[in-house]
Amino acid sequence: MTDDVEKAAVALKESGNSSDEKSKNARNAIRDSIGAAIGERQSLHCSKEYTMSTWYRNLRLFGLLCAIWVLPKSLSAEDTRPRLIIETDAGGDPDDEQSLVRFLVYANEFDIEGIIANRPAARDGENKNPVRDGLGIVRAMINAYGECYPNVAKHDARFPIPQLLSERTVAGYNDIHDGVNLIIRAVDADDTRPVWFSNWGTDNGAAESCLKRALDHVQRERGPEGYAKFKGRLRLSSADKFGDHTAKIEPPFPFWLNASHPPLDGKRWYHRFSALTATAGGFGIERDVRTNHGSLGKLYPVNTGLRQKEGDTMMFLYLVLTGMNDPLEPTWGSWGGRYGLDESHAKRQYFWANQADTWHGTTHRDNTLARWAVALQNDFAARMDWCVADSYTKANHTPVAILNDDKTKNILQLTALSGDEVKLSAIGSTDPDGNDVTLNWFIYQEAGTFNSDVTLSQSTGTFTTLIAPLVAQPRTIHVILEAEDNGEPRLRSYRRSIITVSPKVAGLVPTHK
Ligand SMILES: [Ca+2]
Numbered sequence: 001m002t003d004d005v006e007k008a009a010v011a012l013k014e015s016g017n018s019s020d021e022k023s024k025n026a027r028n029a030i031r032d033s034i035g036a037a038i039g040e041r042q043s044l045h046c047s048k049e050y051t052m053s054t055w056y057r058n059l060r061l062f063g064l065l066c067a068i069w070v071l072p073k074s075l076s077a078e079d080t081r082p083r084l085i086i087e088t089d090a091g092g093d094p095d096d097e098q099s100l101v102r103f104l105v106y107a108n109e110f111d112i113e114g115i116i117a118n119r120p121a122a123r124d125g126e127n128k129n130p131v132r133d134g135l136g137i138v139r140a141m142i143n144a145y146g147e148c149y150p151n152v153a154k155h156d157a158r159f160p161i162p163q164l165l166s167e168r169t170v171a172g173y174n175d176i177h178d179g180v181n182l183i184i185r186a187v188d189a190d191d192t193r194p195v196w197f198s199n200w201g202t203d204n205g206a207a208e209s210c211l212k213r214a215l216d217h218v219q220r221e222r223g224p225e226g227y228a229k230f231k232g233r234l235r236l237s238s239a240d241k242f243g244d245h246t247a248k249i250e251p252p253f254p255f256w257l258n259a260s261h262p263p264l265d266g267k268r269w270y271h272r273f274s275a276l277t278a279t280a281g282g283f284g285i286e287r288d289v290r291t292n293h294g295s296l297g298k299l300y301p302v303n304t305g306l307r308q309k310e311g312d313t314m315m316f317l318y319l320v321l322t323g324m325n326d327p328l329e330p331t332w333g334s335w336g337g338r339y340g341l342d343e344s345h346a347k348r349q350y351f352w353a354n355q356a357d358t359w360h361g362t363t364h365r366d367n368t369l370a371r372w373a374v375a376l377q378n379d380f381a382a383r384m385d386w387c388v389a390d391s392y393t394k395a396n397h398t399p400v401a402i403l404n405d406d407k408t409k410n411i412l413q414l415t416a417l418s419g420d421e422v423k424l425s426a427i428g429s430t431d432p433d434g435n436d437v438t439l440n441w442f443i444y445q446e447a448g449t450f451n452s453d454v455t456l457s458q459s460t461g462t463f464t465t466l467i468a469p470l471v472a473q474p475r476t477i478h479v480i481l482e483a484e485d486n487g488e489p490r491l492r493s494y495r496r497s498i499i500t501v502s503p504k505v506a507g508l509v510p511t512h513k
């Protein structure tokens with residue numbers, strides 16, 4: 001296997017600068033085989049058959065792979081996952097440690113640029129972690145991830161190697177600038193993607209937010225133009241800990257999603273995560289995470305005031321690309337809920353959880369999250385299974401939803417004129433485990449701008465159609481395809497089409513197929 005991987009690694013290096021579709025596909029296939037092999041190689045570390053000669057060959061291979069990881073131009077240019085930095089006050093309210101367990105089993109969904117620990121000393125009484133400093137707590141979790149890594153890499157080769165996460169995990173205490181430096185390096189990096197930043201808390205006992213300090217520094221050192229350029233590369237899915245940089249110093253952040261506010265019944269919105277998801281679909285934290293699910297699951301603390309509080313989880317669930325969401329379109333909905341403009345920040349693209357969905361007969365803010373709760377908890381449970389499933393066949397994986405022959409996870413934009421029949425197809429949708437797949441179709445009315453009822457010809461099955469309604473001006477209708485398998489646990493994936501319906505005017509030809 002090692003020789004095969006060496007060949008693959010050389011081929012990847014050689015194909016690194018080619019951008020045509022064929023080489024791109026070849027590179028993806030090669031990367032997949034390398035990722036799977038890394039998993040196997042890591043398992044070898046635990047095997048009694050692990051000999052010195054194997055060690056030497058793997059050392060050579062590691063060198064070769066390192067060479068590839070420093071070749072990242074062609075790789076990162078193709079990586080469309082969100083680049084993300086987390087700043088956590090782990091060591092305070094133990095809910096950050098809960099969120100970190102979940103975050104690490106979603107590490108394959110992001111290009112993680114950094115995890116910053118900003119609390120130098122754990123809070124006595126409230127936090128019972130035997131490790132008593134924030135950085136140590138996060139590092140212990142990365143180590144636990146490392147123990148699970150040989151298994152999770154068999155389920156998705158995009159999981160980052162533990163060493164990489166370790167290198168990118170730093171302290172951001174007031175007297176340590178590693179967090180500030182990490183942010184500045186990531187934002188300045190030669191990468192076309194913006195940097196998403198999530199602050200999970202900077203309260204009593206934590207350091208001043210590293211992003212605030214980075215912005216202070218850049219403003220001081222680079223002047224207004226440099227400051228604007230730097231800030232323009234940031235996107236926030238975050239609590240607000242940035243002082244005057246949020247609302248007073250121009251320009252504003254290009255995008256801010258606030259998953260904690262506005263309050264509901266006098267409490268921050270993020271408290272609803274526990275109430276809406278903790279037991280959704282029969283989820284049980286002891287059975288599904290803490291017991292028989294490896295080293296990482298064991299670190300999930302349960303001594304929070306709210307059961308499985310995970311107050312900061314929505315910030316990254318919002319960014320998980322499920323096939324039906326786009327992080328820059330908060331009003332469309334996501335596994336982290338649906339958000340609307342925060343009107344108190346005039347002319348800024350700042351959003352908060354002020355939206356309500358009609359679902360199962362009620363209209364309420366809770367529904368923006370509750371409607372996905374079973375799906376997202378089952379997905380978490382499956383990923384915890386990956387931590388201990390030492391082969392791909394021993395756990396469940398999400399189905400592949402194909403919409404109108406499009407195999408990506410992109411949102412499809414379609415156009416129609418009033419009266420046209422719009423055909424949608426899920427033909428080719430499949431499941432990597434060979435599970436049966438149920439295909440459901442529904443209209444997400446609140447996400448669109450056409451506010452009356454539209455009926456789909458079928459709500460289940462491979463095909464559905466709708467007749468574009470009469471409109472006086474262009475309106476959008478969002479149709480979601482949901483593919484659910486019958487594995488254990490049942491997993492769902494999605495696709496979204498947005499149909500822009502225009503009035504029928506003589507001479508205007510419809511552009512949809
Ligand atoms: Ca926190």
Ligand SMILES: [Ca+2]
Nearest residue numbers: 397433485487
């Ligand atoms: Ca499956």
